[in-house]
Amino acid sequence: MTDHALQSPPSAPVRFPPGLIFACLALLGVLFLPLPETLPVAGQRMLAILAFAVVVWVTEAVSYEASAIMITALMAVLMGTAPTLADPAQTYGSSAGLSMALAGFASPALALVVGALFIAAAMTHTGLDKRIALVTLTKVGASTRRVLLGAMLVIVLLSLVVPSATARSACVVPIMMGVIAAFGVPLRSNIAAGLMIIVAQGTSVWNVGIQTAAAQNLLTVGFMDKMLGERVSWIDWLIAGAPWAVIMSLVLVALVLKLLPPESDNVPGGMDGVTRSLAALGPMTAAQKRLGGVSLVLLLAWATEGRLHPFDTTTTTYAGLVTLLLPRFGVMTWKDVQARIPWGTVIVFGVGISLGSALLSTHAGQWLGAQVVEHTGLDTLGTLGVFAILSAFLIVIHLGFASATALTSALLPILIAVLQTLPGDFSRVGMSMMLGFAVSFGFILPINAPQNMVCLGTETFTPRQFARVGLWVSAIGYVLLLVFASTYWSWLGWM
Known part of the structure; x- marks a missing residue:
């Protein structure tokens, strides 16, 4: 050689x-x-x-x-x-x-994200998330319309108990691929495309509806606490955001049916694959039962914060996490879940909070906010006009970001500083929450959210199909934001 x-x-x-x-x-x-x-x-x-x-x-x-x-x-x-x-x-x-x-x-917001990621890992480790999804799908029926609605219902239920958008989509996608296989349709069919687009965009819709559903929401709450000295409780966020999310869920399903009409609405035996998958799981395990019980208690604790008890969401989440890690009674050990935790997300989240806090402590955020108000004429607009412009800005600028957490870290402290600079008597906490809603508008490009990319990887739809649905979802969702801001949210005192 x-x-x-x-x-x-x-x-x-x-x-x-x-x-x-x-x-x-x-x-x-x-x-x-x-x-x-x-x-x-x-x-x-x-x-x-x-x-x-x-x-x-x-x-x-x-x-x-x-x-x-x-x-x-x-x-x-x-x-x-x-x-x-x-x-x-x-x-x-x-x-x-x-x-x-x-x-x-050292922020409580970061602590809550870490706790939420551990609970999401526990769901994956025990398989409870998969069981919830399969049981839900078996109840909806075999027609394609019912399956699309069932997929949305799965997203809603998992958004309550799995506090990670990426974890939810990673759980649901393999199940939906099984549904597509059971229907016997090609991967590039409208049925398959519509189902996966609903999983991706439905996840973003319910990131608006539930505070613990997405990391950017927790970052928003952290900035509220740091800059405004107030925060929105889990139940108050749900009361404000869930009605919008319910309406947009129905809009999303209707748009998919209109823009990607199913090749057939009745497929004999379409649920056979789901039924077989559920049967293969066997009876509910003791660990799944304990995790389900802890999840329900956590939901109750989050919903009654400040009403039945004085503990905030972070504290109750960690109490639940301790329970899940206890010997014998718990459902996991550190070794079981450490590899399932996206530690990179934790690092980015912590540095994002630091970046926002430093912008405030050095007066950079306040100065930039004052410049925005001075040179845009926002101070001459009414509260609804300010919200319309700032939320539209966030929706458009999101096209350039692949992470809502990064977008929140970079811009929300500046926008909250803008709100503090504006004259008038309006709820700056409520406006901050509603701008947090706009951050979750990652509907147009697959790159705009991790769950979009997870679903794109199934090769069931093209970026063009995704954008076609997403443009309509964004436009209708934005108009609905303004309608809610001028009516429902105003009645709640958030404007």
Whole structure:
């Protein structure tokens, strides 16, 4: 064998991601802008870090986990060498800068996300989520219309007990693929496409309806608590968001039936696959029964927060988590679930909270909010007009984000600062919650939400089909937001 034969083939050159180059240029561009008199140096540096984060997140130049580490390092260096607000002659120091970057990891909102991820992992570990989905589907009937409605009902039920949108879609997708196989239709049929689009977009619809259904909701609650000193309870969020979600669920099913009409509405034996899958699970296990009991108690505790007991959602969630981890009575051990927890999500969430908090503590958020109000004329509009513009902005800007959590981290602190700057007597907590609703509008592009990508991976629909339905869902959903804001939410006192 010759020396030439032993040589490995030349590796392709590693290219520096263009998005990362643009992010660095955005960082430097903001840093070297003339410093406004009303903006502290520390505030300008935080705005530069925010610009870097937004470009990296929009371009997906690096993974979200890698971007979180980069943001942490930038905050440690740039904030550590920045003059303090109290005494410009002194700098924060690298330790204080790093503490600022890691402050989000001490937030109750992050603790709630971690607890919620563990409960979602327990559902997957015991198979209770799959059992709930299969039992629900067996009750709806075999016609395609009933199956589409059944898929939506599964999403609703799992949104109550599985506090992770990605975990819910990962559970439901294999079940729905079994339903498609039982119907004996091609993967590229309208039946298959409609079913998967309902799973993806229905998950986003119910992210609006239930506070614990999505991480961005918990981040929104965390920012409310930090900036406004108030928060919306689980039951108040449900009362506000669930009616909108119910209406939009029916709208979504109707749109799918209209835009992707099923090839047939009656398929003999269409539920056979679901029935066989449920039978294969056998009787309900003791662990599933215990987990079901704990889940119901948690739902009751969340719904009665501040009414029957003084404990917040995070505290009751951790009480349930402790129960699930107890020897003998519990349903899982640390080894059972540690591999099922998306630790990268935890890191991104913690750094996102830190980013938002630092924007406030350096007065960058307040300064940017004041600039938005001054140059857009928002202060001359009524409350409904302000909500219409800010929610439309979030829906449009979401097209550039692959993560609602990243979008919330980057923009919601700024928008809450805008609300604080606006004159007039209106509920800033309620408006913040409603803007949190708009963050979940990831209906148009598959890349706009992880659950969309999970469903796209089944190859049952094309991005064009998804966008065709999603554009209508977004338009109708936005109009319905404005109708609710001017009527129902106003009657509840959230406007």
